Amino acid sequence: MKYLCLSSLLIFSLLTTTVIAQPTEVILYPSGATISERLIILQGIDSATLRLPHVAIPESLKLGIKGAPQQKITGIEYESVLPDSSDFKELKELISRLEREIAALDDQIQSRTLALNYWKTQQELPLKTLADAREMGKIIRDESALLLQDTTQLRQKKTELTKQLKEARNQLQQKTGNNQRNWRVQVRLAQTTQTNLELTYSYRVHRAGWQSSYSLNALPEQKNIQWAWSAKIMQQTGIDWNGVNLKIATAEPVFTLTPPKIRAWEIREEQSLKMRRNLKVMAMPQKMAMDAVAEAVDAAPMPARVEGQLFDIYDLGRVNIDSGKESRIKIREGHWNAAFTYLTRPLLSEQVFLEATLDLGENFLPLPTGMASIQVDGVHVGQRNFSLHEKQDVTMSFGSDPSITVDVKTDHVAGEKGLLAKKRTYIWKWNIELVNHKNFPVDLKVEDSYPHSGHEKIVLKELFSPPLPTQENGQLIWNMTLPPQGTQNLQYGYQVTYPEGMPVSLGR
Numbered sequence: 001m002k003y004l005c006l007s008s009l010l011i012f013s014l015l016t017t018t019v020i021a022q023p024t025e026v027i028l029y030p031s032g033a034t035i036s037e038r039l040i041i042l043q044g045i046d047s048a049t050l051r052l053p054h055v056a057i058p059e060s061l062k063l064g065i066k067g068a069p070q071q072k073i074t075g076i077e078y079e080s081v082l083p084d085s086s087d088f089k090e091l092k093e094l095i096s097r098l099e100r101e102i103a104a105l106d107d108q109i110q111s112r113t114l115a116l117n118y119w120k121t122q123q124e125l126p127l128k129t130l131a132d133a134r135e136m137g138k139i140i141r142d143e144s145a146l147l148l149q150d151t152t153q154l155r156q157k158k159t160e161l162t163k164q165l166k167e168a169r170n171q172l173q174q175k176t177g178n179n180q181r182n183w184r185v186q187v188r189l190a191q192t193t194q195t196n197l198e199l200t201y202s203y204r205v206h207r208a209g210w211q212s213s214y215s216l217n218a219l220p221e222q223k224n225i226q227w228a229w230s231a232k233i234m235q236q237t238g239i240d241w242n243g244v245n246l247k248i249a250t251a252e253p254v255f256t257l258t259p260p261k262i263r264a265w266e267i268r269e270e271q272s273l274k275m276r277r278n279l280k281v282m283a284m285p286q287k288m289a290m291d292a293v294a295e296a297v298d299a300a301p302m303p304a305r306v307e308g309q310l311f312d313i314y315d316l317g318r319v320n321i322d323s324g325k326e327s328r329i330k331i332r333e334g335h336w337n338a339a340f341t342y343l344t345r346p347l348l349s350e351q352v353f354l355e356a357t358l359d360l361g362e363n364f365l366p367l368p369t370g371m372a373s374i375q376v377d378g379v380h381v382g383q384r385n386f387s388l389h390e391k392q393d394v395t396m397s398f399g400s401d402p403s404i405t406v407d408v409k410t411d412h413v414a415g416e417k418g419l420l421a422k423k424r425t426y427i428w429k430w431n432i433e434l435v436n437h438k439n440f441p442v443d444l445k446v447e448d449s450y451p452h453s454g455h456e457k458i459v460l461k462e463l464f465s466p467p468l469p470t471q472e473n474g475q476l477i478w479n480m481t482l483p484p485q486g487t488q489n490l491q492y493g494y495q496v497t498y499p500e501g502m503p504v505s506l507g508r
Contacts, residue, residue, distance in 0.1 A: 025245040026208075026321075027313070028233065029252050030368075033208040034060075035237075041189075041197045052183040052203055055237050060204035063187065068197050075188040080181045091168060098165040105158045112151040116144060171238075171324050207236035210248055212370025213328065214386050217378060218356060218398040220340040221440050225356060225396070228333040229367060231316070234326055241321040248303075248331075250368045251311035303331050305365075312366065336360065342401065342444045346408050346432050351400040352444075358394040374398055404442065404482070407433040411493075422500040428508070429463065429493035436482035444488075446478040451494060451507070458504065463493040 025036040035056075041048050052058065058078050065071050187199070210233045217226040231248055235241065303314040314331055321327050338356040354376060365388070372386035381399040388394065411429040436442055450471055453460050467490070469476040480488055498504050 023239065023241050023244045026241060026247070028208060028210050028231075028246065028248045030211065030249075031209045031252060033205050033235070033237075034202055035205055036200065036202040038201070039199045041193055041199050043193050043195050046189045046192045048187045048189075048199060050185040050187060050201065052185060053205065053237050053239055054182050055205045055207045056183055057204045057206070058183055058185070061185065061201060062203070063199065063201040066198040066200060068193075068195075071193070071197060072190040073187060074190045075186075077186040077188075079184045079186070081184045091171060095165065095168045098161055098168065102158055102161050102165065105154050105161070109151055109154050109158070112147045112154070116147050116151075167324070171322075205237055209234055212368050214367070214370055214372035215375065216372050216386065216396070216398075217375040218338070218340070218354060218396075219377060220354065220442070221377075223338060223340065224335045225338050225358075226333075226335050229331045229370075231314075231329050231331055232326065232370075233321060233329065235321055235323055238323050240323050241319070243318050243320060246316045246319045246321070246329075247313050248316060249311050249313050250366070253311075302333075303329075332365065334363075336363065338396075340443065342404055342442050343447065344404075344406055344434070344444070345447050346406045347430070347448055350406040350408060352404040352406060354398040354401050356396045356398065358396070360391050360394065364388075364391040376401070403437045404444070405435045405437065407435075409433075423497055424500050426496045426506060427463070427493065430491070432490040434480075434482060434488045434490070436484065436486050439484050441481055441483050441486075444478075444480050444482050446480075446490065448476045450474055450476050451496075455498075455502075457499055457502065459497045461495040461497070463495060465491040 023035045023037055027034040027036075037050075039048060039050065052061070061076070063073055063076070065073070210231045213230045213232045215226075215228040215230075219226065233248075303316045306313045306315070316329050316331075319327075319329065336358050338358050341355050341357065342352050343355050344350075344352045367386070367388035369385055369387040371383055373380060374382050374384065376398050409431040411427075411431075413425075413427040432446070434444060434446070436444075446469075448469075451460060452474070467478060467480065467488075469478045469492070471477075476492075478490060482488055496504075496506070
């Protein structure tokens with residue numbers, strides 16, 4: 001009977017020990033993540049102990065019991081504890097093994113170095129005949145080649161093992177360094193369990209997030225843009241996510257616990273000092289967000305998209321994300337039909353810039369801000385922040401194109417006096433040569449500012465030659481198509497006349 005009681009106590013103590021649960025689902029936000037886990041509470045006990053990582057936000061913990069509506073959670077107690085070093089036994093064993101293997105490689109490399117030094121000393125030995133010298137030279141050459149080849153392979157293997165050792169030490173440091181304290185959570189039930197129950201819970205964590213990463217490849221001759229959208233995932237939680245169902249949200253959730261207060265409405269005379277009202281965006285309720293996540297489709301070849309009121313959620317399926325490592329997962333890719341135009345403002349710069357205009361319509365997909373690699377015909381030309389929030393008249397710039405050249409020649413005549421009246425004139429003239437060195441025609445837009453007179457006595461006269469520009473919003477615009485290897489010249493200018501004694505700022 002005594003042994004039976006001891007056995008029962010042992011079983012009970014095992015059932016109530018701290019549980020190390022593995023994440024089953026992660027919703028990743030740009031800054032932070034919500035981790036979902038589950039735990040089986042065995043029959044015959046009335047409490048369970050959870051352990052959350054040090055990056056967890058305890059007050060964000062949410063719990064639920066599946067399949068037992070009569071069972072209730074009556075209490076939750078939190079305790080900050082140091083991590084148990086026994087949890088990192090495998091990681092420590094890996095570090096020890098790698099250290100032993102690297103030490104063995106050092107010994108082998110040292111032995112090869114000594115052997116190479118031995119053969120080098122043989123070259124200095126006196127030999128009686130030329131045949132002996134040739135034979136010894138062949139032996140030294142062959143032996144040295146084998147030793148050098150072997151040493152190179154050993155050093156390459158050492159480099160690989162050293163990298164693995166560094167990663168393992170970094171992981172151990174993340175999990176145990178700086179006396180980082182985990183959270184032990186004691187969950188008490190209303191009554192002893194009659195059957196095994198499943199406890200589900202979720203909590204928010206720091207040190208995790210994701211960023212958008214894009215590749216935009218302009219193909220002007222094909223009149224489209226190839227694009228790819230990837231998620232760059234970072235997690236430093238100290239826990240490897242193995243086989244988790246990973247979802248990403250395109251924006252942070254905003255939860256408001258209390259409704260806004262109603263203010264008194266008073267109609268009165270407007271004061272001279274006006275205060276701007278801050279506009280606040282209403283948050284999407286958490287339940288609606290979670291319901292949207294639950295409806296995600298797993299069978300799609302690309303991550304399934306669930307459209308929300310404030311942000312979208314993409315289901316990336318089951319993945320492995322190791323703590324301390326950066327991962328990339330492709331979300332979407334495709335191509336957009338685009339109208340390409342080359343733009344130049346020759347009096348500011350002789351560069352010609354490639355621009356694309358998109359009308360997406362049904363193909364529209366909102367894309368959050370992220371760093372994009374900008375390419376033209378597969379050649380990387382730079383990178384910049386990119387986002388997509390509009391469906392129509394979307395303009396993208398793909399940098400300057402040296403295969404379209406601009407040559408500007410200027411002719412200015414300043415300060416000439418009139419003969420009949422005391423007046424002065426200033427004349428600008430420009431000759432702009434545009435050359436298309438491509439093997440296909442291009443649509444080219446040339447822009448310049450149009451001057452306007454700031455005084456009735458300052459008279460402006462146009463000196464334009466065909467092709468004539470149009471005027472839009474104070475700008476001159478030439479729209480033209482340059483044929484392959486084609487050239488176009490623009491000639492234009494102005495004459496300004498003003499009283500001789502009037503101080504005039506010409507502005508250019």
